[in-house]
Amino acid sequence: MIWIIGGTSEARELIDNIEDIEDFIITSATESERQFINSSKLVVGRMALDKMLQFIEDKNINLIIDLSHPYAKVVSKNAKEASKTKNIKYIRYIRCKTNIPSWAVYLKDYSECISYLRTISGNVFFTTGSKNIGDFEKVRGKNRFVYRILPALESIEECKKYNIHMKDIVAILGPFSKEFNKAMFREYTADYVVMKDSGKKGGVLERIEACKELGITPVVIGRYEEEGIESLEEIERFIRNYNMKGE
Incomplete structure (x- = not known):
C-alpha cells in the first residue's frame, strides 16, 4: 500500500491524476481537506510519530510519498523517521524556492x-x-x-x-x-x-x-533546506512504475 501524505494543492492534483490506481491511501491533518478531495481513500487526522508507526502497520504501508506543506517540518521529520524504523521507502516532493527580490x-x-x-x-x-x-x-x-x-x-x-x-x-x-x-x-x-x-x-x-x-x-x-523531487510528473511516474511492479 502506498501512503500519500497530503495537505497541499499538489497532493490534490496527484490524486486526480492517479484515480485509476487502487493501492494507495491519502492522509490530511484537517477536515477541511474533504472539500477538496472527494475520495474514500482519504483519512483525516493529525499523527505524531507513534501514530504514524501504527498507521504503517495497520495499513500495510510499503511506500511513503510526502506531499505535505513546505513548512510542515515536523510532519516530514516524523514521516522520515517512521520510514527508517519500518525500513520502507520514503520520497519527498518539494516546491521550488522563490527568487526573493533584494528589496524584500x-x-x-x-x-x-x-x-x-x-x-x-x-x-x-x-x-x-x-x-x-x-x-x-x-x-x-x-x-x-x-x-x-x-x-x-x-x-x-x-x-x-x-x-x-x-x-x-x-x-x-x-x-x-x-x-x-x-x-x-x-x-x-x-x-x-x-x-x-x-x-x-x-x-x-x-x-x-x-x-x-x-x-x-x-x-x-524562509524555509529550511531539504532534499526531494521537484517534479509532480516524476512523482506520478514513480508511483505508476512502483504499482506495476507490485513492490
Whole structure:
C-alpha cells in the first residue's frame, strides 16, 4: 500500500491524476481537506510519530510519498523517521524556492520573524495562516495585526483562542491574484505583509508584486533546506512504475 501524505494543492492534483490506481491511501491533518478531495481513500487526522508507526502497520504501508506543506517540518521529520524504523521507502516532493527580490525583508525562520516584528510599528497583514498567531500576538504591542486565514473551523477557533477581533480576521480561500492582493492590502492599509516562501503554487510572487506596486514592505519567512523531487510528473511516474511492479 502506498501512503500519500497530503495537505497541499499538489497532493490534490496527484490524486486526480492517479484515480485509476487502487493501492494507495491519502492522509490530511484537517477536515477541511474533504472539500477538496472527494475520495474514500482519504483519512483525516493529525499523527505524531507513534501514530504514524501504527498507521504503517495497520495499513500495510510499503511506500511513503510526502506531499505535505513546505513548512510542515515536523510532519516530514516524523514521516522520515517512521520510514527508517519500518525500513520502507520514503520520497519527498518539494516546491521550488522563490527568487526573493533584494528589496524584500527575508528572514530565515519564524524566530527571526518574531524578532523583526518587535522592531517595527504600523499595520501588519499576515498571510501565514493561523498556526503561529499565538507567537505573533506576543509581540503585537500597539500595532494592528490582521490575519488572513482559511475559512475553516479550526482556523477560526485559533483566532478565538487568542482573542483576535473580528475586524482583524480575513477568512477566505485562495489562491489570490496580484490585483486581489492589492485590493486587500490597500483596504487594510498594510505597512507590512508577512508571508511564507510557499513557492509558485503558494502565490508568494503575487503577494510580493502587490506589495511592490503599493509601496508595502514584504516580509518573507524562509524555509529550511531539504532534499526531494521537484517534479509532480516524476512523482506520478514513480508511483505508476512502483504499482506495476507490485513492490
